[in-house]
Amino acid sequence: MKLNVGKIFKKKDTAEVKVIKLNDDNSVNAGANTASANKADKDSSAQQSNTEDDVTVCPKCKQEFKKQEVKDNLNVCVACGHHYVISADKRMKNLVDKGTFKPLKCKVEFTNPLNYPDYEDKILALQEKTGLDEAVLAGTAKIDGYDAVIAVMSSKFLMGSMGIAVGEKITNAVEYADRKKLPLIIFTASGGARMQEGIMSLMQMAKTSAAVEKFNNNGGLYISVLTHPTTGGVTASFATLGDITLAEPEALIGFAGPRVIEQTIGQKLPEGFQRSEFLQEHGFVDQIVPRDKMRETIAHILRLHSKRGK
Numbered sequence: 001m002k003l004n005v006g007k008i009f010k011k012k013d014t015a016e017v018k019v020i021k022l023n024d025d026n027s028v029n030a031g032a033n034t035a036s037a038n039k040a041d042k043d044s045s046a047q048q049s050n051t052e053d054d055v056t057v058c059p060k061c062k063q064e065f066k067k068q069e070v071k072d073n074l075n076v077c078v079a080c081g082h083h084y085v086i087s088a089d090k091r092m093k094n095l096v097d098k099g100t101f102k103p104l105k106c107k108v109e110f111t112n113p114l115n116y117p118d119y120e121d122k123i124l125a126l127q128e129k130t131g132l133d134e135a136v137l138a139g140t141a142k143i144d145g146y147d148a149v150i151a152v153m154s155s156k157f158l159m160g161s162m163g164i165a166v167g168e169k170i171t172n173a174v175e176y177a178d179r180k181k182l183p184l185i186i187f188t189a190s191g192g193a194r195m196q197e198g199i200m201s202l203m204q205m206a207k208t209s210a211a212v213e214k215f216n217n218n219g220g221l222y223i224s225v226l227t228h229p230t231t232g233g234v235t236a237s238f239a240t241l242g243d244i245t246l247a248e249p250e251a252l253i254g255f256a257g258p259r260v261i262e263q264t265i266g267q268k269l270p271e272g273f274q275r276s277e278f279l280q281e282h283g284f285v286d287q288i289v290p291r292d293k294m295r296e297t298i299a300h301i302l303r304l305h306s307k308r309g310k
């Protein structure tokens with residue numbers, strides 16, 4: 001399968017040029033934490049002249065804002081701080097030192113182990129739409145001068161579900177960090193295992209976890225950043241194996257969905273269950289970090305764990 005990374009990386013950069021420039025083309029997926037995501041998605045670029053389409057209503061505080069205003073604020077509501085979904089390339093761009101991002105080479109051929117109908121067409125359409133080749137963007141970069149391996153999952157690509165390609169790309173990033181003795185940072189966003197790949201998806205949990213264990217045994221530093229939503233097989237594997245676990249505010253983080261749990265245990269769940277704040281209170285998350293503080297927080301952690309300085 002041909003990788004389509006043209007939207008993130010300028011075409012001429014994909015083959016030879018080593019330092020990749022991240023574009024700023026990310027469509028605002030305003031309201032993506034809610035059902036309004038689809039509506040917002042539709043009007044991301046083509047209809048700039050239509051004023052109604054330039055406006056977004058915050059799902060939390062219900063105020064109206066210009067989309068550009070939210071975009072310029074890292075896709076965070078300027079009034080209440082609600083964190084909208086952000087594209088993987090925009091997140092990466094805001095995290096790393098300018099011009100230092102280099103994608104890791106990891107080509108995974110498309111496979112359809114269950115012969116799932118229309119699966120390949122769906123993947124091709126998503127590649128075209130998101131500019132990603134799969135639901136994770138991985139590479140090396142500097143953060144405030146500190147080298148690191150960084151992987152960012154995208155919930156815009158089949159809900160960030162983990163199939164063979166995502167498992168391989170995450171594992172490759174972990175193994176690269178292990179070989180090069182670099183810190184590893186993974187931003188998770190996932191609906192869980194990818195149903196289209198059946199049991200092959202579930203195997204990625206063991207594969208990624210084994211890679212993280214080896215990295216850990218060799219003394220590597222792994223910072224896991226949980227973003228909205230991190231669920232299912234990703235939560236049950238590498239997302240919760242970090243040495244340090246950060247989370248964005250009010251992110252949904254869990255394994256099974258709340259309705260399934262309520263039906264299973266026959267009880268009502270407590271308020272705020274499976275949100276970052278609840279998990280921090282119960283010791284699963286070390287720190288909740290708003291998006292505008294993420295870069296400095298991670299840089300601080302890297303500085304604390306650096307042996308030789310930059």
Ligand SMILES: [Zn+2]
Binds near residue numbers: 078079082
């Ligand atoms: Zn708001």
